[in-house]
Amino acid sequence: MSRQVIEIVEKIAKPIVKEEGLELFDIEYSKEGANWFLRVFIDLPGGAVNLDHCSKVSEKLSKELDRVDPIPTAYMLEVSSPGAERPLKREHDFQRAIGKYVYLSTYAPVKGEKEFTGTLKSVEQESLVVEVEGERYQIPRSQIAKARLAILL
The missing domain is CATH 3.30.300.70 (RimP-like superfamily, N-terminal)
Structure with missing residues (x-):
């Protein structure tokens, strides 16, 4: 319903x-x-x-x-409003977030990590690329549990 x-x-x-x-x-x-x-x-x-x-x-x-x-x-x-830490759900949400500070969590570890807070560098067909403290992580879309904008402190 x-x-x-x-x-x-x-x-x-x-x-x-x-x-x-x-x-x-x-x-x-x-x-x-x-x-x-x-x-x-x-x-x-x-x-x-x-x-x-x-x-x-x-x-x-x-x-x-x-x-x-x-x-x-x-x-x-x-x-x-969806707020400053708005969720990223649809393709255009991810596209708009390129170059912005984001938080992602994954179902399974990627390079030993399950939580990522950094700059969204690119949105690709199968993955997102996030830079966290100078290191880039390519995160498979199928592994993303939660995605939202984050506030840079």
């Missing part, structure tokens, strides 16, 4: 987000304790999402969701 809800919400949200000059980054629909949450993450290409962006999308999306009523249970709608 969660997958179906996400697909329906995506069809409803995309035109609303686009109308605001934004990009739909991700949608999550999950139960936490007794409550259901519908989280819609929006992005501003080349900029930063602010509270005004989130509130406009939230208001418009809430009205449209009430009108269409695609979710049979009560839920809480949250609209926000």
